[in-house]
Amino acid sequence: MTDYNHYTDYAVEQAKKLLAIDSPSGYGRSVTEYLLREFAALGIPARRTVKGGVIADFGGRDNKNGILLEAHCDTLGGMVTEIKGNGRLKLTNIGGMKPANAEAENVRIITKGGAVYEGVCQLVNASVHVNGEYDRTERSWDTVEVLVDECVKTKEDTIKLGIMPGDYVCFEPRTRVTASGYIKSRFLDDKLSAAILLAYGKYLKEEKVVPERHVYAHFTIYEEVGHGGSASVPEGVTEAWSVDMGCVGDGLTCTEHEVSICAKDSGGPYNYDIVCRLVELAGEHGIGYAVDVYPHYGSDVETTLRSGHDIRHALIGPGVYASHGYERSHKDGVCNTFRLIQAYIG
Template sequence: MEKNTIELVSELTNIASPTGNTFEIIAHIKKLVAKWGYDAKVNHKGSLIITVKGQNHNEQRFVTAHVDTLGAMVRAVKPDGRLKLDLIGGFRFNAIEGEYCQIHTTNGKIYSGTILMHQTSVHVYSDAGTADRNQTNMEVRVDEKVQNDIETKALGIQVGDFISFDPRTEITASGFIKSRHLDDKVSVAILLQFLKKVSTEQIQLPHTTHFFISNNEEIGYGGNSNISDKVVDYLAVDMGAMGDDQQTDEYTVSICVKDASGPYHYEFRKELTALCEKNQIPYQLDIYPFYGSDASAAMKAGADVRHGLVGAGIEASHAYERTHQDSIDATERLIEAYLLSTIKSDNR
């Protein structure tokens, strides 16, 4: 039985894919789209591109979502057998305190553990509640009978092993999905569902479109070396940031007008909002002050394209995140309306 979008999000969040170790999920997606008749290509960096030919091959689109997530690496094996962490991606140690995790060893074995403060026990440490949550104090307690670094290393655990976080994905009766790594697996699921629809309904797109599953976004770069010189539009589908002074919510699609890199393409943004107005898609315009996307990275790399950014609203980004079916639906509707429309050449 085919999964709906929110169920597909759950499937994706349960495949570990911290930046730098995305091979399993890329292979999973490649196999999935092959069932729908797509010949996806894996590039040297390990990302995935699916090109769908359209009526207009001279003015093309590039649409991306990233499958890599926050994570960590083993920085050191401590004398007591626990692990020191080195973070992958832009988040804070307090966001993962108490979280279950997995240690992925180079020899293929996976061990479970828990991320804790060294000074966790209030019965032993007077500073259990006040000590800094930082690299010195946070550690992984490995779920094996180890009491020193020699015993831990004997398991095959070493510096550079990847650490992934338990997503704890849950879909509620009220339509929410809460999980780690909704950034950006919600968007990946949305693009995959659109690709499935194009295949099963034999839809011809107005423009040749490259669907790029990026695997390095959390460290600042993605599909910047894979853009054809025929690409006119570069659309990143990523999370909408929520918080104080933000317009983004969990029930609409968020259209970014500016992030830390600067404004997004004004005419492209107006085209996206016009599609929302025409199709009665609920949306919010917003600024993400501490944020960068694969689209903004492409601009820094010198791509000559119109760049845009849309996505579902994600609460508590880079921690234990949440969004609602309504926001997913609105984002799906905008993506479909955009990809089935014609590029307005007079906007360029």
């Protein structure tokens, strides 16, 4: 009998560790080094791709009918686009980072020379007691800025720190797990599902399970900018899933407690046979699930298809509320996602 609490708790702990590693799209070296160490500790073969992600080989018997599970470890973030005359930083967003959501958040500025400086993202002229237009100012990347937490007053002061355009700006995740099982953090999309795949690999090793089909996991680092899953599909793979966040919001049925099975998103419908089989298995095993259509969503596995791979595709994941903001999920959603993967694959 599988101890689901054991693997759920492991996934949550791994999520906390992954969330603590800054990794906006393209800045993936530290998070992938962490994954490679964790897979080595589990005794699971893994390698870094040329593009910078990680492919882990979970094993299995049938090498001609393999399944690839895709999760992304890149996040939203910012990049310095200009150093202003007063030494403050103008940003361009990485992925779908919204300026209204970035406002009043602590950040880390990572220079190309390896230095890291703290800062804070604020509205320009952010003091309410001074700025009479505070409430009426539209939040955009032209009206918010980063204040570097160093004594800088001019552009030259900031340049002397080694800060320049193209430097990454990483937003504080503020991860918390409550006594009631809620998981709150920026960037649960998609480090929570990456942690679930780590837990599934741990399960296979600890329980000495050899799946009938060969199973691989691909941890990508460019999903938020649209091309994470466009390469590195192992030979023999006939099916690929994005294990990503499930949408929670008005008009949808999923909550943070279920695994969401996506029938269709902005890229079109997912493989109907897989969706039906997932629903059937969830019912058979008493797994909490929801089926939804996501109105504004695209996934890694769709880029895998667009790059020319002849595969069946699916998208599942734990329900996550307030996507691309300060997100919230629950241990139940983690457990149900793990159980659905286990029920389908073994």
